[in-house]
Amino acid sequence: MTDPLPEVRAWVEAAGQVCVLTGAGMSAESGVPTFRDALSGLWARYDPQELATEAGFRSDPQLVWDWYASRREGVRAAEPNAGHMALARWQAAHPGRMTVVTQNVDDLHQRAGSTEVLCLHGSLFVDAWLDPCPRLARGELACDPRRAAPGRPPRCEACGNLVRPGVVWFGEALPWNPLDGAQRAARHCTLMLVVGTSGMVYPAAGLPGVAKHCGARVVVINPHPTELDGLADVVLRGTAAQLLPQLLLTP
Numbered sequence: 324m325t326d327p328l329p330e331v332r333a334w335v336e337a338a339g340q341v342c343v344l345t346g347a348g349m350s351a352e353s354g355v356p357t358f359r360d361a362l363s364g365l366w367a368r369y370d371p372q373e374l375a376t377e378a379g380f381r382s383d384p385q386l387v388w389d390w391y392a393s394r395r396e397g398v399r400a401a402e403p404n405a406g407h408m409a410l411a412r413w414q415a416a417h418p419g420r421m422t423v424v425t426q427n428v429d430d431l432h433q434r435a436g437s438t439e440v441l442c443l444h445g446s447l448f449v450d451a452w453l454d455p456c457p458r459l460a461r462g463e464l465a466c467d468p469r470r471a472a473p474g475r476p477p478r479c480e481a482c483g484n485l486v487r488p489g490v491v492w493f494g495e496a497l498p499w500n501p502l503d504g505a506q507r508a509a510r511h512c513t514l515m516l517v518v519g520t521s522g523m524v525y526p527a528a529g530l531p532g533v534a535k536h537c538g539a540r541v542v543v544i545n546p547h548p549t550e551l552d553g554l555a556d557v558v559l560r561g562t563a564a565q566l567l568p569q570l571l572l573t574p
């Protein structure tokens with residue numbers, strides 16, 4: 324079997340617009356656990372209903388708050404890997420030609436230097452109110468969750484509203500702006516790289532199909548089989564930190 328890398332490298336060089344969709348595997352080599360890997364994935368050890376739903380948070384806010392705080396600490400201690408760096412370098416060397424869309428709630432793409440990253444599932448580092456701030460109903464500005472009284476979780480001194488992690492939980496809608504930007508990027512790219520995602524969570528997992536439908540080539544980069552392999556023009560079996568630097572060459 325011939326090595327598909329040179330051909331994909333040529334597609335990258337020729338692509339007018341490259342859209343990169345990343346998932347937890349993108350950060351695995353930085354030491355951030357994935358969700359669904361059989362032994363090391365977070366969902367092998369923890370119950371997503373308990374830790375990644377609004378109902379779970381309402382039933383035990385401290386448990387859920389502490390879990391996200393420990394993930395935040397883990398990410399703070401991690402560094403972007405060679406894959407994040409290769410994407411950021413290529414994006415900087417080819418202005419306007421690459422859109423990074425991520426399902427990750429870490430900030431490793433941004434810390435590597437990627438710009439305008441579209442974060443579909445929110446961020447571990449931006450908190451939100453659990454319930455709408457009552458000031459909104461009075462036509463006033465909402466209180467700032469960063470000013471909440473410290474606690475696990477912090478709470479509003481005026482109304483008792485709880486601060487929650489600013490990540491998207493199961494059953495919640497994705498934030499409109501990044502989703503809209505991601506859908507546009509999928510429609511307009513000529514090449515989509517799908518890196519480190521199992522392709523099991525929609526609407527993110529629908530983006531490669533949109534790109535394909537609109538005429539783009541789709542390349543999956545993953546050491547293991549994924550739900551998206553069937554629609555890929557090429558599947559590269561390897562890791563993000565190994566393959567992206569070989570694929571994204573910069574002068």
Ligand code: OAD
Binds near residue numbers: 352358
């Ligand atoms: P998953 O945990 O479902 O999938 C991670 C993927 O990364 C798997 O396909 C692995 O084979 C692959 N992988 C592991 N190590 C890798 C490496 N070094 N390089 C490349 N790939 C590697 O994670 P996601 O697909 O991101 O949602 O999961 C999607 C969403 O489900 C997450 O954003 C999260 C989760 O519940 C929310 O928290 C809202």
